[in-house]
Amino acid sequence: MSAAMLTGLALAFYLLATVCYTAGIFLRAAASPAIFPISTTHSITHFGRPLVLAGIALQFAAIGVWCVTTHRTPFASNFGTLSLTAWAMAMAFLILDWRINLPAVGVVTLPAACVALFLGILKSRAPLVESPLLTGQLVSMHVLAVLFSFGLLTVAAICSALYMVQNRQLRRHHVRGMLRRLPPLETLDRTAYQAVAFALPLLTLGILLGFTRVFGDGLAHSPVEWLRDPHVLTSLAAWLLYVFYLGSRLAAGWRGVRVQYILLVGFVVLLAIYFVPTTTHRFE
Amino acid sequence: MALILVGLSHHTAPIEVRERLSCSGHDLPDSLSDLASLPGFQEAVVLSTCNRLEIYAATANLKASEAYQAICQHLARFHHVPEPAFTPFLYKKSESDAIMHLLRVASGLDSLVLGEAQILGQVREALRAAQSASTAGSLLTALFQQAITSARRIQNETTLTRGAFSIGHAAVSLASQIFADLSRATVLILGAGKMSELTARHLQASGVRFIVVANRTYDRAKAMAQQLGGEAIHYDRFPERLTQADIVIASTAAPHPIIHRATLQPVLRRRRGKPLFLIDIAVPRDIAPDVYNLENVFLYNIDDLQAVVAEAARERASEASRAESIVCEEVEKFVIWYRGREAVPVIASLRERLEQIRQDDLAVLRARLSHLSEREWQAIETATRAMMNKVARTPILRLKQETEQQMALNGARYDLMSAAREIFGLGNETESLRTDEEDTTPAKQKITSSASSAVSSSTEVI
16 A cells, blocks of 8 residues: 555544544534533544544554655655654644543644645655755654654644633633533643643754754855754744743743733744745755 | 322412422421322322422322312311412322423423423432332332433433523633633632622532632621631732632622722732633622723623523523423323223233133033043143133233324224223223223323323313
8 A cells, every 4th residue: 555545544534533523522512501611522522532543553654655665764755744744743632632632622633634644645746855965863853853843833823722712702701602612721721831841842852953963964064054044043933932932931930811822923933934935955 | 090290389389388388308208108098099209399399199999189189188287278278379180291290390391490400309309208108109100210211311312401500600611611620729709798609609519629708897708718618818808819819709799899900900910821710790890891801811790690691591491392392202101101001900800810711611620530640630730821821912912012002103092902801701800990090081081182182281270
């Protein structure tokens, strides 16, 4: 079975899991009167987790098959990179869901992972990148650390977005429909914090490994050339924002709406990393 | 056997009447024994709550009017209340109407607060008391169990009994949308009133452990804090406690707001974004409306909370029709079982008659075949018994099936049962049953008219 087929199957499993989480929330919300929060989850929600797990396993197999058949690391193509990003998002969600049971977060995170996977499948036939810059364990660890931190930070941003929705409806005295199934504000705030607490060391490690590879192996003719790259600058800006967030949480004990804004802005900066022009991360 | 209900409730009687006829726990066994000792009364269950008193009885060989009269006399005698003082408020029901009534009561469809779940426990308790007093027989036990089953079905299949119905419930529900763990939340009560106490009790029931009470009269704050297991503070110290509080219940008699934007701003800076849930149940309001716009503050006044409760009540009312149809289904099931019981004496008579024939023929045979050994006689005994059972099996089965099917389909009279009586000459044995039927003809006609007619419930005030 080809990597694309396995990835397609994983996509189907993620979609099914999304359906389970959504249906669970919808059915519970429909079965509960008025604006009241629903304490228990519908039984259909319990199918979600095994489906996500199956999707993760299939994606793992797909990435393995891809590496074996192409004799390259997964980062030698957009397919591999996007697939790993989706994998990291699904893993991050699964771990958090296991700990805190957050179907509402799954309803948003899994479709986001599906979009990444779908884009990856579309690019699965694109030519492979041949670049000496992409060889070596340091590069692999650099990319893996960065992608996994992106996965966790995406979950954190989703929690923040849900926090803002929940905050808004509570302030407007208008908590209805499926939105009743949103987790409490404190849970969303804490989950976002925990996701960032795990993501930031990974992001730091990723950036440090990148610098080590560039400067340690003498790949850069001039350090300024790398430091002027908008891609690197945006990454550093994102890193600073998350450091500020974590610092404000840990040192000043900040919580609530304002810190959610930091996370949302941080996520926008993360997305910008993919789209800003780069002078040093071009491998064609 | 006929099923009778006599009762009064908040729908028909004022509290002054209800409290005079109220039957407390220790009076209940005596009341039940007294009822069961009435002539013609075979079973009795008394359902006594703050909103209703209902007596369910199974009678035999007793006209419905006589049964009602006997219950009225019992109520007057037992509660020392003259009959004219309560009879105008009584309703009487029989057969399917009584069955329907109990099933609706147990489901909370007849309650003051539609769908309240407490009544189910009271119904269960009434049955248990009657069983302890040995006044609940097979009919009333089955009826009450059916009512409990029906109520459980409604709980599972509809949202009638779910959701908040009081300000306290609404406060707890909203708090659960803000705080992940209420056991870690601190509640600050401003004003030691009844409403604030009730709201605090709801929060306590949901896990809140830390309660601080502030009141202008310190002694009242202390008394309430003692009751709630919390801490009392002097009223002028409440602003400094706002920093630690997660939920504030304001219910003072102050004529002007006691918490303003300016009061909260320094508090919120110290709280560093920690959410603050303000419940203002005072009229006039204790918390100024300009607080609404503060970040991380969730202010709900009495109108906001009542809107929440009203929303729940509206949704619950729409669920009532679903609950009513479940009650109808359950009534139908019970009526089929109930009417099926009438085949029992016919079947018993049929068995008796066949056994008599067998014994008579065996006696004649014994005289003629005296040379047969005991072992051979045993074989003949076994063979004739088996033959009798085979002959009786199909008619008995058909009788049971026909009774149930006819009831379920169109409620027709039991033609097959009449035929069985005719064919086997069982008329005399079921005479008592027929007399009983004649006494309660109007009610029985209602039961047997159709499945849907069993649904309609009529109340007759004596």
